[in-house]
Amino acid sequence: MDELSSVNKKISDFGSSIAGNQSSQNESGMPKLAPKVEASQDSTSKDLSIPVDVDTAAARLRRYYKFMTTDELNSIKNRESTSARLAAAAIEEQRPEWSASAGSYYKMGRNWGEGKDHITLEVETNGVGSRVYIQFFSSNPQHLTEAYLGNLYTQVKGVAEGKVR
Template sequence: MGKSNFCHAAGVVLSAVLLGGCASSDVAELNKKVSDMSYGLLSLGKKADSHESGGLPAMSKNSPVIDKKTARELEVPVDVDTAAARVKRYYNFTSSDVINTLNSQGLEGKVKVAAITQGGYAWDAQPGAYYKMGRDWGADEGIEDNILIELEKNGAGSRMYITFRSSEASHVTEAYTGKLFAEVKQVAEGKIR
């Protein structure tokens, strides 16, 4: 009885190890595909630095912490729905409708959602009254930036609140963000399309 159980147990363990080896190579291949696709989605609007690791960036030892921010409040003489639509389209913000559609498209859609919603993603829409949109912003490698834009109805026009956060102190200065804030206002007003 002892030898028979031992042989049976050894056979089960050996089978599991052999099958596990096949499965892990499949998992590794799938993981690489997911990583490549996620990197492609996350690098939109960012400076791409292709290394000799299959196009993937080298991972840094320390992940930057976004702890510095600057904000601006601006008046826009355009209704909130029009201003929000212009900003969303120009800066390619992703609405919750797109996220929900992608979520219903299986694993590939869920991977895309994970890439989009990582970091500074935000979306809230109350048509005619309020919009909030946020995303990671193009930055140098190793520096994490994100932007959050809120628009609210203000009489016939809109009030816009822009918050820019970064892991790099020099990115939250007037010299760095002043042009961006002015551009966002011009986009909302329809002066830049």
């Protein structure tokens, strides 16, 4: 039995050395596992005035950027097929956001790009037109600069106004 315990300890020590996590051990000498900690994210935001009604602007943004409503996601989740459940899980990994009050307010969001960046668009009535509030979250400070986001802001404005399709 001691031989089995010794082999188990060696395997555990080897795994810890690969993981680079040798400092934290419990009473039995086995390494303690800690949950993965996500890098903290900072954010930046921008307000845009759009000369289009809120429903039209939100519909254009939703279609162009492929934001998914909660009902659409639930419909996929409730299908019986394994492929539908896998698709729903992949969509949920993108951290989708959706809320709407037709005629006055829409909020949509999801992960952006290949990293862990996230975008949230809020579209609300603003007099005759609409106001689009863009919030962009990233743990990479370079992704929060005007140089990185300038084209995105211009594109969002163009999509909401119907100039970009």
